Amino acid sequence: ALDLKLRRQMQDELKAIQKRVGTAFIHVTHDQEEAMALADHCVVMNDGRIEDEGPPERVYARPATRFSATFMGESTLISGTVTKAKDGTITVATQTGSFSLPGTLPAGAAVALAIRPEHLVLGAASGAIRLGTAKVSDVVFQGSFKRVLAVSEKDPALHFIARVPAAAAVRPGDIVAVSCDVGDVILLAG
Known part of the structure; x- marks a missing residue:
């Protein structure tokens, strides 16, 4: 529940920490924009099943399922x-x-x-x-x-x-x- 400017700063800081530390992070969110901003690899889940996974650019531009297309942005x-x-x-x-x-x-x-x-x-x-x-x-x-x-x-x-x-x-x-x-x-x- 951070304001937009602070949320963007936090995203930049999380990416900088990950690069500096050099380990994988798992970030769970319902905020699709945040997921695409932070992820190298996105996993979209529905009812405990993986609906789609891959680089955020591919998941957004060419979603594998109808659920993924509507969940990862508007269509x-x-x-x-x-x-x-x-x-x-x-x-x-x-x-x-x-x-x-x-x-x-x-x-x-x-x-x-x-x-x-x-x-x-x-x-x-x-x-x-x-x-x-x-x-x-x-x-x-x-x-x-x-x-x-x-x-x-x-x-x-x-x-x-x-x-x-x-x-x-x-x-x-x-x-x-x-x-x-x-x-x-x-x-x-x-």
């Missing part, structure tokens, strides 16, 4: 089904449309597409995958960025979480195009 999750699989490419049908992605899952497999907030593009649809339009429901200024919540116009059950520059002109009630780069989509089983 927009889009459910889908593989409708076609050929030569390392799959077609996934979702409530926002069908998308071709790299993958080797069989046709009929249930999947989830996870997209991190910093990878969603609002406004001009410059990404390779167009996810439709959404109505902005909330905008939260967080210093160096704004956290934007938006509801899909095609499927009101689908909520997008985006991180946009602090200077972005976006307000609740705006209708925005939503897209992302195909390389930023995290494909998860089930």
Whole structure:
């Protein structure tokens, strides 16, 4: 329960002590940002089982499971089904449309597409995958960025979480195009 500045100083001090002492530390926390800041190797546990493990960059960028994707930071999750699989490419049908992605899952497999907030593009649809339009429901200024919540116009059950520059002109009630780069989509089983 330390304030942000003191917590950052404590993290820096813990890393310096570990380097100076040269031994492994085990740090147990529910603070995902702290885990990624301090760890050389992250282990994500769920009900006493290891869900995911590896370097924090990999666990965040390419989580192994749906639980890990939602536990290690925010994600927009889009459910889908593989409708076609050929030569390392799959077609996934979702409530926002069908998308071709790299993958080797069989046709009929249930999947989830996870997209991190910093990878969603609002406004001009410059990404390779167009996810439709959404109505902005909330905008939260967080210093160096704004956290934007938006509801899909095609499927009101689908909520997008985006991180946009602090200077972005976006307000609740705006209708925005939503897209992302195909390389930023995290494909998860089930």
